[in-house]
Amino acid sequence: MIKFENVTATYKKNTGVFNISFEVKSGNMVFIMGPTGAGKSTILRTIYKDMLVDSGSIILDNENITDINSNIHTASIRRKTGMIFQDFKLLTNYTVFENIALPLRIEGYSKSKIIDLVNESLDKVGLPHRQLSYPLQLSGGEQQRVCIARALVNKPKIILADEPTGNLDPNISDEILDLLEICTDSGATVLMSTHNFPLIKPRNKKFIELSQGRMV
């Protein structure tokens, strides 16, 4: 589902990731582990085309996306991918419902379909009673659940989670991981970055360890 072959992607100061190769099979959940600045987010950014690679190739759902850099193609890749962020990236002047509905609006779903899918997604993350609230009225854990609901709403095959538990306390972090694990039951592939090894250790999942941009 996600395949990196000798990928190098660098920033101006010659930092980034170097010669990265790994493969995540369909329906699996894989962690990218490492300290701050190790290159975890860079790997995710190369997948959702927020950054171009210098060399190597990236295969996503049987499509080579390495050289894609047009806005239209980038948008289309992002629409196929569910994304979860450490800082949630929720729109504060939109309700929970509107935030979750956004990917569906972008795809042009009908109103009735949007209502069904958003409600389904809210049920999955356990927040059906919060649909009319605004993000700033929610706790950090609830905001991250909304972010996950938004990532799941159009049933993507791939979910990328960039430090989704970074701002949350350990109990809530565990709940978030449970939610992401449930996603793999329906066939989604999850790639999650984290620096919190104790959090992922009990999960017994494959992880990729990074240090200074290289695989350890």
Next chain:
Amino acid sequence: MIFLNKFMYLFNEGTKSIYRAILPSVVSSMTIAVSLVILSVSYIFYSNFFYYTSDFKNEYKIDVFFNNKLNLNESLNIFNEILLIDGVQEGVFIDKETASQIFKKEFNEDILNIIGENPLPMGAMFGVSDNYKNYDKISEITKKIKYLKDVDDAIFPEQAIVKFDRIIRNLLSFSFIIGVFIVVLSYFFVSNTILLVIHSKTNEINTMKLLGASDIFIKIPYIINGLLLGLIGSIVSCFVLFLIYKVSLYVILPYYELNNFNYQLISFLNIIVGCLLGVVGSSKALSSFVKSN
């Protein structure tokens, strides 16, 4: 269906962004309204000024004096020749007798009584067509007439026309500069107001991009927003113009009749210009935002 769903959503977003940023929206709309009112009033004033000055322009005449040795037929031939010159619209032939009557009228003296004979040459007075009622063109025609054989002299009220033309030209330039200034000012107001709104939504725009929104999906609500601001501004301007018109009926009408005031046409033009200002202003803001990001 997908297109319609998207369009409905984007149109809704464009509308909502008016009350999400109510103060900048009011400022933009009112700027457009004030600009359109000033432009319309300037236009009405300008066109009425021209209407009332057209009477004066009817006095743009060329007086021609033929050679005194010519007989009536020869003079009539030259008269007809002059009528064929481009820009000459009409002419009145003046024979010796009419000339002496004009002399009598002007100086209150009979020339026959003064010198015992009529020494006045035959001549004519020519009017020019509307396109030629300015200093350059009328003096060009006058020169052509002067160069004709058997024409002694051809004159026109040079000083008055020069002065009048200068007034018209200054007024025209002044109106044009003011008009351009107002349009540019409201264009910058609209574009900067929308730019402020867009900048305040940088995070929102970036998030939408990360979720797969295309550039056009992000831009359309702002363009619709600009269009609606322009529309609101122009509707306000139409309403204000209507009030001005009603008030002017009491204030101006006893002295002057307003001409060239087609309310429907001016309203229609205001709406077109207002919407255009809104759309162009928001497009400019979007392109500035894209450049700075």
